[in-house]
Amino acid sequence: MLVVATNIFRRASPVNAGQFVVACATIAPEAHVTETLLRDERQGNRNESTRQHNLSVVLSYVHEKGPITRAELTRQTNLNRSTIGALVAELAQLGLVYESAPPSVKRSVGRPSPLVHPSNDVVALGVNPDIDAVQVSVVGLGGVVHEVARRATREPPTPESSIEILIDLVHGLETTRGRRIVGIGLAIPGLVNEYTQRIRIAPNLGWVDVDYAAMVSRALGYPARAANDANLGVIAEYMFGAGRGCDNVVYLNGSSSGIGGGVVVDSRLVRGSRSFAAELGHTLVNSNGIACQCGRSGCLETEVSVRRIWKLLGDDVALDELDDVYASQDRDELAHELAHQWLALGVGSATNITTSSTNG
Ligand SMILES: [Zn+2]
Incomplete structure (x- = not known):
């Protein structure tokens, strides 16, 4: 099935959710952002040395499909029930998920499976520097956009001036209070090498060969990852929007x-x-x-x-x-x-x- 999602001339709120996906990569550093899209990467591995990979896989499911039962996580990941139980317990200990009693259903065979929810206390910052504004969003697990702050600029910001604005905007955010910021996703209107993390060129901004993710990370003190804004948009629509x-x-x-x-x-x-x-x-x-x-x-x-x-x-x-x-x-x-x-x-x-x- 094909779906065409256009965001032409509209502020791209789904991009924010994609930025969370990028920022989530910082929770499990080995997990490359776009691997969450790949079906064959969504299978768990029983080898204990890949525990971190499995944590990332389970968290990705909860992020994308939560609340989700442990039984469904077991079915989707091909991991066994006790492994899922241990992974969910660890994610709960990290404050990334929480469990609730299973929905009341008619008595069936076996114990009902608890529901695993994405935590409401964890957020990522989604940042989008553009030619006429710098925007920062507070995005929660599950793709919830808690807050958007935007500062218009008279001319395209430089990397340095955009970071000055960003620091100011982040200080003014209200929904980060009492929440843990796990990382920053940078949506760049230009070509980003996802492996080296350098912006090769953002023509309309006039940025060439900039290590923007490292600059933002140093300035704000959180891990940061950059990607092309439209690539993040399609991931967000695929996961949470018109392309679901x-x-x-x-x-x-x-x-x-x-x-x-x-x-x-x-x-x-x-x-x-x-x-x-x-x-x-x-x-x-x-x-x-x-x-x-x-x-x-x-x-x-x-x-x-x-x-x-x-x-x-x-x-x-x-x-x-x-x-x-x-x-x-x-x-x-x-x-x-x-x-x-x-x-x-x-x-x-x-x-x-x-x-x-x-x-x-
Ligand atoms: Zn052209």
């Missing part, structure tokens, strides 16, 4: 920085070469189109532009209100139509990535 339960997901994320894309095929994140994201924003949609900063012309990112829509609709429309403005149909329908024709073409091309491998 689907094997193939195409995700487009529109922000002030342009259009990014993420693709999941057969439950695997398509990383592309050198772990860089699917650059769906640079799919050709108009052969007579506008010159793009990538060097070509007529890319989806240049033909569908939130800045141009703002120009047509007027600066008084906030980004969050665009959906309502479209729905009200009392604005320039032509602008609406033009933007969406190219968008439809771009989305159509993007879906071919997955349909070619799943149909037939």
Whole structure:
């Protein structure tokens, strides 16, 4: 089954949940973030030396599907009941999960299985530096977004200035009080090498070869991991949003920085070469189109532009209100139509990535 999730022109709250996935990798350092997507990585291992891996697997299930019964965890991971019991007890001791009495069901054979819940006391910070703002979110296990704080900037922030803003924003957060911050996930509108953790280039920010995760970690004192914002978006939609339960997901994320894309095929994140994201924003949609900063012309990112829509609709429309403005149909329908024709073409091309491998 294929689902197309678009977040064009909307603030990408699902990205926050993806940022939690990245930050969660810091709980179990061996567990690579995107491994949580891979079905064959979701099988437990009985070898005691891989206890940490198994903790990560069980926590991932609770994060994604919780509350979940111990019996279901046993079934999904292929681990035996007593191993699951020990792993859940350890996660509870670490304050990452808690258990409650099983739901009341008619008496059946065997003991009813307790429910394992994600802890409400553990959070990660999701950080998104963009060309016109720096945003930080407080995200809990289970993908709950507790709080979002945003500071607009007159011009694209530098890595250093974004961190100054970040420190200030984090100090002002209210929902981190009494909660444990386990790490920071950085959603970057650019190319991030997930292995070296360096930002290779974030063109709209003007950042080139920046070790941003290390800088943020030093400044705030928490472990930090960076990834492309659209890759995080597709993971979040796959786990918690429109793509839940689907094997193939195409995700487009529109922000002030342009259009990014993420693709999941057969439950695997398509990383592309050198772990860089699917650059769906640079799919050709108009052969007579506008010159793009990538060097070509007529890319989806240049033909569908939130800045141009703002120009047509007027600066008084906030980004969050665009959906309502479209729905009200009392604005320039032509602008609406033009933007969406190219968008439809771009989305159509993007879906071919997955349909070619799943149909037939
Ligand atoms: Zn381009």
